[in-house]
Amino acid sequence: MIQTLFGSVEQEPSLLEKLKSGVQKTRAGLVNALEDALQGKKQIDADLLEELEFTLISSDMGVRTTEEILQRIHQRVERHQLNDAAELKGLIREQLLEILQASERAPARVAEPPAVVLVVGVNGSGKTTTIGKLANRFKNEQRTVLLCAADTFRAAAIEQLEIWGKRAGARVVRQTSGSDPSAVIFDALQAARADKVDYVIVDTAGRLQTKENLMAELQKMSRTAKKVIADAPHEVLLVLDATTGQNGLEQARKFTESSGVTGIVLTKLDGTAKGGIVVAIARELNLPIRYIGVGEKADDLLPFDAEAFIESLFEK
Amino acid sequence: MFDNLSEKLQRVFRNLRGEGKLSAENMEAALREIRLALLEADVNFRVVKQLIENIKQKAMGEEVLAALSPSQQVIKIVHEELIKILGSHESKLRFANEPPSVFLIVGLQGSGKTTSTGKLARWLSKNGHRPLVVSVDVYRPAAREQLKVIARDIGQPIFEGEPGEAQPLELAKGARRESAQSGRDVLLVDTAGRLHIDDQLMTELQQLKEQLNPVEILFVADAMTGQDAVKSADEFHKRLGITGVILTKMDGDARGGAALSIRNVTGQPLKFVGVGEKFDALEPFHPDRAANRILGMGDILSFIEKAEEAIDKKKAVEMQRKLIENEFTLEDFRDQLRQIRKLGPLGSLLDMMPKVGMLKDLKDVKIEEKEINRVVAIIDSMTPRERDNHMIINGSRRRRIAKGSGTSVQDVNQLLKQYAQAKKMMKTFSGGILGKKFGKMKLPAGFPFGEMRG
Numbered sequence: 001m002i003q004t005l006f007g008s009v010e011q012e013p014s015l016l017e018k019l020k021s022g023v024q025k026t027r028a029g030l031v032n033a034l035e036d037a038l039q040g041k042k043q044i045d046a047d048l049l050e051e052l053e054f055t056l057i058s059s060d061m062g063v064r065t066t067e068e069i070l071q072r073i074h075q076r077v078e079r080h081q082l083n084d085a086a087e088l089k090g091l092i093r094e095q096l097l098e099i100l101q102a103s104e105r106a107p108a109r110v111a112e113p114p115a116v117v118l119v120v121g122v123n124g125s126g127k128t129t130t131i132g133k134l135a136n137r138f139k140n141e142q143r144t145v146l147l148c149a150a151d152t153f154r155a156a157a158i159e160q161l162e163i164w165g166k167r168a169g170a171r172v173v174r175q176t177s178g179s180d181p182s183a184v185i186f187d188a189l190q191a192a193r194a195d196k197v198d199y200v201i202v203d204t205a206g207r208l209q210t211k212e213n214l215m216a217e218l219q220k221m222s223r224t225a226k227k228v229i230a231d232a233p234h235e236v237l238l239v240l241d242a243t244t245g246q247n248g249l250e251q252a253r254k255f256t257e258s259s260g261v262t263g264i265v266l267t268k269l270d271g272t273a274k275g276g277i278v279v280a281i282a283r284e285l286n287l288p289i290r291y292i293g294v295g296e297k298a299d300d301l302l303p304f305d306a307e308a309f310i311e312s313l314f315e316k
Numbered sequence: 317m318f319d320n321l322s323e324k325l326q327r328v329f330r331n332l333r334g335e336g337k338l339s340a341e342n343m344e345a346a347l348r349e350i351r352l353a354l355l356e357a358d359v360n361f362r363v364v365k366q367l368i369e370n371i372k373q374k375a376m377g378e379e380v381l382a383a384l385s386p387s388q389q390v391i392k393i394v395h396e397e398l399i400k401i402l403g404s405h406e407s408k409l410r411f412a413n414e415p416p417s418v419f420l421i422v423g424l425q426g427s428g429k430t431t432s433t434g435k436l437a438r439w440l441s442k443n444g445h446r447p448l449v450v451s452v453d454v455y456r457p458a459a460r461e462q463l464k465v466i467a468r469d470i471g472q473p474i475f476e477g478e479p480g481e482a483q484p485l486e487l488a489k490g491a492r493r494e495s496a497q498s499g500r501d502v503l504l505v506d507t508a509g510r511l512h513i514d515d516q517l518m519t520e521l522q523q524l525k526e527q528l529n530p531v532e533i534l535f536v537a538d539a540m541t542g543q544d545a546v547k548s549a550d551e552f553h554k555r556l557g558i559t560g561v562i563l564t565k566m567d568g569d570a571r572g573g574a575a576l577s578i579r580n581v582t583g584q585p586l587k588f589v590g591v592g593e594k595f596d597a598l599e600p601f602h603p604d605r606a607a608n609r610i611l612g613m614g615d616i617l618s619f620i621e622k623a624e625e626a627i628d629k630k631k632a633v634e635m636q637r638k639l640i641e642n643e644f645t646l647e648d649f650r651d652q653l654r655q656i657r658k659l660g661p662l663g664s665l666l667d668m669m670p671k672v673g674m675l676k677d678l679k680d681v682k683i684e685e686k687e688i689n690r691v692v693a694i695i696d697s698m699t700p701r702e703r704d705n706h707m708i709i710n711g712s713r714r715r716r717i718a719k720g721s722g723t724s725v726q727d728v729n730q731l732l733k734q735y736a737q738a739k740k741m742m743k744t745f746s747g748g749i750l751g752k753k754f755g756k757m758k759l760p761a762g763f764p765f766g767e768m769r770g
Contacts (some may be wrong), residue, residue, distance in 0.1 A: 054361050054362075057355060057361050057543065058361055058543045059543070060358075060542035060543050060544070062355075062356070063352055063355045063356060122540070122565070122568070123426070123428065123431075123565060123593075124425070124426025124427060124428055124538065124565075125426060126425070126426055132457075153593075154462070155430075155461075155462045155463075155464075155465035155466050155469070156458040156459075156461040156462035156464075156465050157458075157462075159457070159458035159461050159462075160456070160457045160458035160459075160461075160462075162458075163457035163458060164457060177465075208565060208567060208568035208569075209568065209569070210567070210568050210569045211567075216686075241426060241538070241540075242544075243424065243538070243541050243542060243544045243545070243548070244538075244540050244541065244542055245358030245540060245541055245542025245543065245545075245570070245573070245574070246355075246356050246357070246358055246542065246571075247358070247540040247568065247569065247570040247571075248540070248542075250569055251540075268424075268425065268426075268511075270511065271424070271511045271512070271513060271544070271548070272512070272513060272544055272547045272548070273542070273544035274544070276542075277542065296455075
């Protein structure tokens with residue numbers, strides 16, 4: 001079952017398959033490296049632990065998360081609860097699952113449409129592409145979608161969104177480049193109300209989390225949304241590039257402070273990057289991952305499910 | 317965010333004074349901190365391992381110098397090792413003997429190729445070249461449109477090609493003909509973002525290289541990239557033989573350890589860094605500054621350069637004279653605030669400062685730009701006479717000023733009070749110290765206000 005803003009929908013049967021092929025490269029990196037490290041090892045020794053450390057850090061989980069995982073392994077070895085290197089894989093899998101599940105949270109239910117989804121993130125993380133895919137996904141769930149072109153800053157961002165809108169058959173509310181993004185949101189939400197659409201997805205300009213004025217602009221956009229729909233935005237998605245390193249934690253922290261992020265979309269998982277930073281984010285900030293992007297096609301956005309994700313990483 | 321490495325090392329070495337040599341024992345904790353700092357800066361794990369080994373070799377048995385504290389000494393070694401990898405000097409662009417010089421701009425999706433292409437074109441034109449840009453990204457929706465808008469903004473020509481053209485190679489060839497015909501000496505080819513494991517698209521780049529014979533193949537990399545940086549850079553380099561790197565999004569708070577990893581794995585120099593969204597925000601890469609930043613030790617040189625650029629020297633001299641003669645009016649005060657504002661987001665300036673020593677306490681200080689804007693608005697709402705002599709600003713004038721600037725009378729009162737205090741303070745200083753000791757300071761003296769929050 002996949003939780004959406006309007007309750008749960010049945011998960012496509014092929015999802016696990018898709019997930020597996022989507023994260024194939026991630027799998028190849030993380031799990032195969034683990035298996036390599038464990039290959040032929042019986043004893044849990046310093047060398048093996050170092051190999052494990054390398055594998056975990058290489059996935060961008062960060063030093064702290066890695067140390068925590070290794071610490072637990074170390075404890076169990078000391079208490080003689082763990083002797084065999086072969087058990088290590090299961091133990092690591094268990095811990096990763098535990099961290100990711102602890103942060104899982106269903107989205108808030110929206111009593112009355114439109115549900116407003118605000119999409120934020122740093123430059124180049126894949127916001128506009130994600131929105132195109134989201135629109136496509138919602139449409140396949142038989143929902144009506146309106147796109148709001150509130151990235152009025154980047155050159156041709158509006159045109160890019162319009163092309164995605166056309167593909168998904170969604171109306172795009174826009175103003176001219178350079179106009180106030182809050183004004184676009186205001187228009188879009190009113191239009192969404194009048195048209196009685198189910199979802200409004202708001203595209204915002206990419207911004208680095210250190211730019212305080214731009215972060216304040218996001219706050220203003222939320223306030224403006226509330227003027228039209230009191231409990232909007234219902235979902236604030238932070239789009240995070242899977243290649244991001246430790247700065248991802250700061251991104252998650254600052255965007256949550258300024259715009260109340262409710263979930264993460266992890267993009268570009270079809271490369272060799274492992275996106276391990278989401279484990280650190282789940283652990284330190286308790287933010288759930290909502291979707292993962294695994295390609296450039298419209299249907300290459302999959303709902304995230306910790307169990308399925310870990311399973312697809314670990315199962316052949 | 318992170319504790320500064322030098323602070324940590326100072327703690328580690330607190331008990332070391334009095335010991336004569338750096339040894340395996342007293343280095344152990346320090347090496348652990350260095351390793352942690354490098355990994356948190358996203359330097360590749362294997363590179364870190366090698367670095368730690370080198371640092372250990374170098375430091376072991378060194379005499380603790382009298383002039384430096386042990387932590388300074390270790391930092392010096394770490395710094396030198398980083399520079400060894402990053403290169404010791406700025407790396408220049410290469411140009412073909414016979415124009416046009418073709419530059420191929422390549423990289424992963426979202427790394428900032430199109431924006432960097434625009435910035436580079438602007439930089440080239442400022443440095444005596446006549447660039448032409450072309451986008452051969454026929455995949456991402458509106459990608460070619462994006463470069464068109466950018467070209468218009470920076471006032472440089474673009475080869476647009478047929479809107480329906482689906483062959484990157486045809487677009488590039490057309491652009492090369494065009495640059496030869498119109499006497500453009502550099503052709504910047506903005507390519508589509510692609511994954512290094514996408515065989516088909518990587519082959520496309522190889523074909524572009526074969527046909528265009530570029531003098532520079534610049535790999536655009538996001539400064540926020542983590543451990544995967546080595547893989548993508550390595551693969552691009554193997555397939556194309558990149559000649560340099562542009563590191564983007566360095567205006568954020570990423571430490572940019574990826575720079576070290578990429579340089580290490582490709583051996584190719586970093587040539588530029590992107591430091592902002594505006595098209596002039598492209599700077600040559602300085603290895604020593606990058607090394608400091610990776611270690612979380614700030615970038616004081618960039619800060620000083622930026623300050624020098626933004627501050628009007630003539631005005632600064634005039635300001636100093638006024639300060640000394642105690643003629644500092646509200647108008648001068650406003651000028652000063654405007655100059656501070658010109659330096660750009662204050663937060664990012666503070667990030668460039670090393671957070672050690674006396675500046676340590678500035679770590680979490682936030683200077684609200686909003687506050688500066690408000691103060692400037694209040695002063696804007698005064699009459700010239702009021703700005704000249706704040707003593708005449710009575711109650712009804714205060715109400716008018718508040719109304720005019722969209723603030724409250726309390727805000728106006730507060731400003732006047734702070735101004736009076738600042739003036740008084742300056743009077744005390746102006747007797748001597750300020751004129752002599754701080755005479756050479758290039759920053760506006762006595763960072764006046766703007767709320768400082770600890």
